[in-house]
Amino acid sequence: MTQEQLKMFIAVVEQGSFRGAAKAIFKTQPTISNAIKKLEEEFGFPLFNRNSYRPGLTKQGEAFYQQTKRVMQSLEQLSVMGHQLGAGIEPKFTIVISGIVELSPLLKQIKPIVLSFPNTDFSISTELLSGVMERVDDNEADLAFATLYGVESKHEWKKIGQVELVNVVAPDVFPGKDVSQMEAAQLPQIVVRDTGHSGKKGNINLLEVGRRWFVNDYHTKKELTIAGLGWGRIPRHFITEELAKGLLIPVSVEGIKAISSFDLCVIRNRERSLGPIASRFWNAF
Numbered sequence: 001m002t003q004e005q006l007k008m009f010i011a012v013v014e015q016g017s018f019r020g021a022a023k024a025i026f027k028t029q030p031t032i033s034n035a036i037k038k039l040e041e042e043f044g045f046p047l048f049n050r051n052s053y054r055p056g057l058t059k060q061g062e063a064f065y066q067q068t069k070r071v072m073q074s075l076e077q078l079s080v081m082g083h084q085l086g087a088g089i090e091p092k093f094t095i096v097i098s099g100i101v102e103l104s105p106l107l108k109q110i111k112p113i114v115l116s117f118p119n120t121d122f123s124i125s126t127e128l129l130s131g132v133m134e135r136v137d138d139n140e141a142d143l144a145f146a147t148l149y150g151v152e153s154k155h156e157w158k159k160i161g162q163v164e165l166v167n168v169v170a171p172d173v174f175p176g177k178d179v180s181q182m183e184a185a186q187l188p189q190i191v192v193r194d195t196g197h198s199g200k201k202g203n204i205n206l207l208e209v210g211r212r213w214f215v216n217d218y219h220t221k222k223e224l225t226i227a228g229l230g231w232g233r234i235p236r237h238f239i240t241e242e243l244a245k246g247l248l249i250p251v252s253v254e255g256i257k258a259i260s261s262f263d264l265c266v267i268r269n270r271e272r273s274l275g276p277i278a279s280r281f282w283n284a285f
Helices: 003-015 018-025 029-043 057-088 103-116 130-137 219-225 236-245 277-282
Strands: 092-100 121-127 145-147 155-169 189-192 213-216 231-234 259-267
Touching: 003 029, 003 057, 018 029, 018 236, 057 092, 092 103, 092 130, 092 277, 103 277, 121 130, 130 145, 130 259, 145 277, 155 236, 213 219, 219 231, 219 236, 231 236, 236 277, 259 277
Parallel strands: 092 121, 092 145, 189 213
Antiparallel strands: 145 259, 155 231, 155 259
C-alpha cells in the first residue's frame, strides 16, 4: 500500500467514477484501475461493487475509505509541519496571561496569529503575580501578557495598555470612603493568591494588621466583596457593572489608594531567540 494508491482510491470515491478520478488527479484510467486492484489483492476484499454503472463502495470499502481519509489528513498535516520545522517555525508555543488582564480584547488580537499557524500546538495559561514571570524564566512560556511585576533586566517588554485597580467594599460596611488601617482591619482583606512556586512570592498593598482571606481568582474575590465579607482591589473591568449599580464602592484605606493604574505589557526573556511565531506576536503589539 502506498500513499499514491490511497490518493487514487479517494479520488474514485469522491469523483464517482474511474474516469472522473483520472481527470481530477491527472492519471490515466488504467493506472487508477491497476492501483485499486493492487489494494484489493493486498487486503483480500473488494473495495468497490462493480455490478452497477458507477462503482459503489462495498461495506468493507466504506470502512476503509473513512480510515483512509483520516490517514491522508494526518499525512498532510505532517507534511505541513515538516515544512514549518524546516522554516524554523515553532512546533509548540506557550502564552501565559496574568489573571489581571481583560481577556476579550487581548484574545481578539491573539486569534488571527494563532489561526495563521494551524500546525503549531498553542497553549495558553493564566497565572497571578510571581507565577507569570516564573513561567517565562523557567522556559515554560514563550511570551507573557501581564504587568511589570517581577520583571528584571533579562526581560524585554512593550507596553500594550493599562489596567486600573479599584479598592472596593460593599456599601455601608465602613463608616466612610476614607478609613484608617485600624478601621479596615475590622473586615478581612481579600487577597488573590500568588500562583508562583518559588520563594519569591509576594502580594501588593497588604495591611500588616487584620485578617486576610486568600482566593484563587478575581471572580471569587468580587463575590465575597459584594456579600460584605471583605474588601480589596479588583480590576475595574471585572466590576464595571457593580460600580454602576452601587453594589461596590471605591474606598481609600490608609496607605492604599482607592484607584491605582498599572501598565500592561507583552514580555519575553531576551535571552531566548525570537522564532517566526514569537516575532509575529512581538510585532503585532
